[in-house]
Each structure stands twice: as structure tokens, then as C-alpha cells.
Amino acid sequence: MPLPYPLNPSLSSLPTYQPGRPIDEVAREHGLQPGSIIKLASNENPLGPSPKALEAMKHVLENLHLYPDGSSFHLKRKLAEKIGMEPGNLILGNGSNEIIEFVGHALLHPGAEVVVSEYSFAVYPIVTALFGATLVTVPARGFGHDVPAMIEAITPRTKVIFVANPNNPTGTVAPRSEIVDLINKVPANVLLVMDEAYIEYLRDAVDFLPLIRNGLKPNILLMRTFSKIFGLAGLRLGYGIGHPALISALEKIRQPFNTNAIAQAGALAALDDDAHIERTLDNNARGIRQYEEAFFRLKLEYIPSSANFVMVRVGDGVRIFAEMQKRGVITRPMAGYQLGEYIRISIGTPEENARCINTLKEVLSAPGGWQSS
Numbered sequence: 341m342p343l344p345y346p347l348n349p350s351l352s353s354l355p356t357y358q359p360g361r362p363i364d365e366v367a368r369e370h371g372l373q374p375g376s377i378i379k380l381a382s383n384e385n386p387l388g389p390s391p392k393a394l395e396a397m398k399h400v401l402e403n404l405h406l407y408p409d410g411s412s413f414h415l416k417r418k419l420a421e422k423i424g425m426e427p428g429n430l431i432l433g434n435g436s437n438e439i440i441e442f443v444g445h446a447l448l449h450p451g452a453e454v455v456v457s458e459y460s461f462a463v464y465p466i467v468t469a470l471f472g473a474t475l476v477t478v479p480a481r482g483f484g485h486d487v488p489a490m491i492e493a494i495t496p497r498t499k500v501i502f503v504a505n506p507n508n509p510t511g512t513v514a515p516r517s518e519i520v521d522l523i524n525k526v527p528a529n530v531l532l533v534m535d536e537a538y539i540e541y542l543r544d545a546v547d548f549l550p551l552i553r554n555g556l557k558p559n560i561l562l563m564r565t566f567s568k569i570f571g572l573a574g575l576r577l578g579y580g581i582g583h584p585a586l587i588s589a590l591e592k593i594r595q596p597f598n599t600n601a602i603a604q605a606g607a608l609a610a611l612d613d614d615a616h617i618e619r620t621l622d623n624n625a626r627g628i629r630q631y632e633e634a635f636f637r638l639k640l641e642y643i644p645s646s647a648n649f650v651m652v653r654v655g656d657g658v659r660i661f662a663e664m665q666k667r668g669v670i671t672r673p674m675a676g677y678q679l680g681e682y683i684r685i686s687i688g689t690p691e692e693n694a695r696c697i698n699t700l701k702e703v704l705s706a707p708g709g710w711q712s713s
């Protein structure tokens with residue numbers, strides 16, 4: 341029914357973000373037991389939350405009648421200590437998704453341009469459109485960012501460049517020298533948002549922190565999250581790192597209590613759980629090898645990944661996704677990214693990976709499958 345009042349015109353063409361399918365929803369749809377389903381669709385941590393975080397969160401439950409600390413004093417102080425910054429360099433978000441939206445509020449308007457790469461995180465175009473700004477999509481190079489071309493794409497109207505490194509959904513990493521070049525060449529009046537959602541999986545990442553610490557680059561914002569390596573996606577907690585003047589502007593935009601008390605307590609404790617991080621990295625490295633070996637055996641092309649997921653070419657990605665889902669294995673079709681022949685698989689436990697590989701093999705060799713003839 342058309343509404344009797346006008347909506348924001350941007351909404352008429354705005355897509356709704358399609359997340360990985362939740363286990364319960366797939367169970368209802370296919371008449372499966374939730375416990376029999378594995379979800380490898382949203383790049384979550386298959387080892388679960390840090391046990392230290394779980395313990396810490398229990399202790400805040402009895403105080404849930406109180407509002408959380410709106411300034412997240414303890415979490416910001418701990419985070420700042422961990423990365424050698426000041427609390428004034430940090431903003432917390434309801435997931436790093438919310439920080440992307442803060443950037444929109446702070447910088448985007450009709451006529452402004454946002455530079456992204458082809459095959460980049462789906463929320464950048466959504467936020468760009470929401471604020472009526474124009475998306476400038478630079479064709480990918482080998483599935484990754486063509487950083488020199490992105491620099492070329494900057495115009496006097498460019499307000500923001502988003503670069504996810506490693507990139508989702510492709511798992512690619514931009515060459516170090518190109519990232520350094522980007523830092524040097526981005527004009528001072530353009531905000532470079534480095535989305536580091538998967539940075540902890542990269543052993544030799546370009547370290548932006550000194551540039552921000554020394555106040556040298558007020559036009560760089562780093563985004564990180566507790567959703568991936570920390571295993572706390574359900575809490576919804578991400579953070580931005582930037583110049584104090586940028587951070588205080590973003591602080592005006594956020595809701596007073598955008599990060600809840602349970603999330604603050606869980607994240608605080610997770611920062612102390614190095615053992616959980618090490619276990620996660622080890623599981624991930626083994627999982628990547630497990631998939632690479634399987635793809636080699638199955639003669640499937642894949643994009644070498646530096647993150648906690650891998651994209652593989654399976655023919656009709658939507659069909660393969662649907663067939664695997666019927667068998668209780670949830671992956672992510674990539675047609676929405678114009679990569680219709682691919683699915684993206686998040687790295688699971690060794691057992692989950694083995695089941696996913698067997699299911700993929702079964703589906704591919706079934707009648708109508710890519711490898712059936």
C-alpha cells in the first residue's frame with residue numbers, strides 16, 4: 341500500500357541488506373533440526389565466544405535495569421592501551437556497520453561521491469544511497485582492489501573512499517606498496533576509511549596506527565570489530581580509530597547508549613583472551629588449507645584468501661547454495677555481488693569444513709551439478 345506521506349526518496353531504490361541465513365530460519369524452511377545445521381555464511385568464529393567473555397557477561401546480568409556506561413569508559417581505556425592510542429581516538433559502534441553509517445551522517449549528501457571497489461562490502465553502497473550520495477565503483481583487479489585506479493577515481497566531489505583489507509567477499513589483500521601509495525596520495529579533504537574487520541587474520545598488515553597516533557592523518561578512519569576473530573558477532577560491537585577531532589564529530593552522531601552493557605563487558609574480557617585468538621588463528625589457517633586441498637582435488641577454482649572465508653567457483657552459485665542448504669549446510673551465494681558462479685564459505689571447525697566439502701562434492705556430482713558429466 342502506498343503510504344499517504346512522502347518517504348526519503350533514497351528509500352525507493354535502496355536494497356535491504358541480505359545477511360547470511362540464520363540456522364533457525366533454514367531449519368523451519370526445510371524441516372531440519374537446528375542442531376543438524378551448520379552455518380558457514382557470515383564469517384563468524386567457529387570456536388565460539390571467548391570463555392573469558394562469557395564469564396564476564398554473566399556478571400552484568402543482574403545490573404541490566406541500569407543504563408550502560410554511555411561513554412564505555414573501561415572498554416575504551418582497555419582498547420586504547422592495547423593498541424597504544426588514547427580513548428579520544430576511539431568510537432564504538434553497534435557493530436562496525438554502525439560506524440559506516442556514522443560516516444554517512446558526517447560526510448555524505450546529494451552530490452558527494454564515494455569511491456569503492458567492485459566486489460566490496462554490501463553496506464558501503466547502501467549507506468551511500470541512503471544519504472543520496474553517488475557511488476563510484478572502480479573495477480576490481482584480480483578480484484581485489486585496483487588501488488591505483490581508485491586513486492585516479494578521486495574527483496573534487498569525492499568525500500569518502502572505503503577500502504576493506506582483507507576484502508569481503510573476496511578475501512584479497514591489496515599490495516602493501518599500493519596501500520602506502522594510497523595513504524600518501526589521498527587528498528587531505530577526502531576521508532579514507534580502512535575497513536579492518538579481518539585485519540587480525542593478516543600477520544603482516546600495514547600499520548596505520550602510528551599515522552593516527554601522531555595526528556599526521558586526520559583523514560584516515562580505521563574500522564575494526566569484535567564480530568570476527570573475537571567471536572562476538574551476536575553482541576554487535578565494532579570500533580573506529582581516528583583523529584580526536586573526527587572522533588568527537590562522530591560521537592555527536594551516535595545514540596547515547598549504542599553499545600549495551602553486556603557487549604561492553606564481554607568485549608573487555610575478550611581483549612584479555614590471547615589464547616582464544618591464537619586458537620582461532622590456528623583453526624583458521626588449518627581450515628584454509630583443508631579447503632584449498634579439497635578445491636584442488638575437486639578441480640574447483642578459488643580466490644586465495646587472507647581472511648576467515650573463501651570464495652569458490654561452483655557453476656550456478658545460487659543453485660549450489662540452495663542444494664547445500666537443503667542438506668543443512670549454509671553458505672553464501674555471491675550473485676548479489678555479480679559473482680553468480682561463486683559461493684563464499686566461512687572457515688569452520690575441521691569437522692564442519694569436512695561436512696561442507698562432502699556436501700559440496702555431493703551436490704556438484706548430482707544430476708544437473710557442474711561435475712555430473
Ligand SMILES: Cc1ncc(COP(=O)(O)O)c(C=O)c1O
Pocket residue numbers: 382383434435436437438461504507508535537564565566567573576577578
Ligand atoms: C568488510 C566488513 N566490514 C564490516 C562488517 C560489519 O561487521 P560488524 O557490523 O559485525 O562489526 C563486515 C561484516 O561481515 C565486513 O565483512
